[in-house]
Amino acid sequence: MTTTNQEQIITIINELKHQDGALLPVLHKIQDTLGYVPPEAIPLIASELNLSRADVHGVISFYHYFRDTPAGKHTIHVCRAESCQAMNSTALEQHIKQTLNLDYHQTSTDQRYSLEPVYCLGNCACSPAIMINQEVYGRVTPERFDEILQEL
Known part of the structure; x- marks a missing residue:
């Protein structure tokens, strides 16, 4: 954690x-300011809020919103709710993962993309x-995803 990040936290x-x-x-x-919650911040947060490190870590790991690594320039959320699944989002999901060479909760090595699941948009x-x-974006097919990606 940088000195600047520590001061901000x-x-x-x-x-x-x-x-x-x-x-x-x-x-x-912290997440809105830094783009993620640095793992090194957990002891500081726990100490200042009079909580255990386990309490802080438990909240961070429970909520999918919180990241423990910096996000890429573009964060792509793929809806995994029932309606999207009924409209073949599983094939879209596989296409996105293959195209970006990423799985959920990962960021590309060039820091351009992060991929996250979401359970309703x-x-x-x-x-x-x-x-x-x-x-x-709605009614996204693998082909439409490729077009959107080109526009970025």
């Missing part, structure tokens, strides 16, 4: 630690759906 903790149930707001703010009428960064 301490500032975030000090800003939020007086809230009831401060752990989640602290973790969200609220776009069921246009299944299968993906989200890249904050933009949702």
Whole structure:
């Protein structure tokens, strides 16, 4: 963890630690600021919030939103909800994994892409759906995914 990251994390903790149930707001703010929650920050967070390291790690590992490594420039979320599965998202998922040479929760070596599962994008009428960064795409076929990727 860099000195700058450590200073940012301490500032975030000090800003939020007086809230009831401060752990989640602290973790969200760290992730929003740094793009991930550095594993080296766990002892600091635990100490400052008077929690065990296991408590902090348990929350980070329970919620899929939190990352323990930096995300790529483009984060691709693939919907895995029932509606998308019914519209053959499994084939799309395999195509995306093969095209990017990634599995879920991984980032490409060039730091360009991260791949994450999501369990509903609220776009069921246009299944299968993906989200890249904050933009949702519907009725995505493997061919359409390739086109979207080229546009990035």
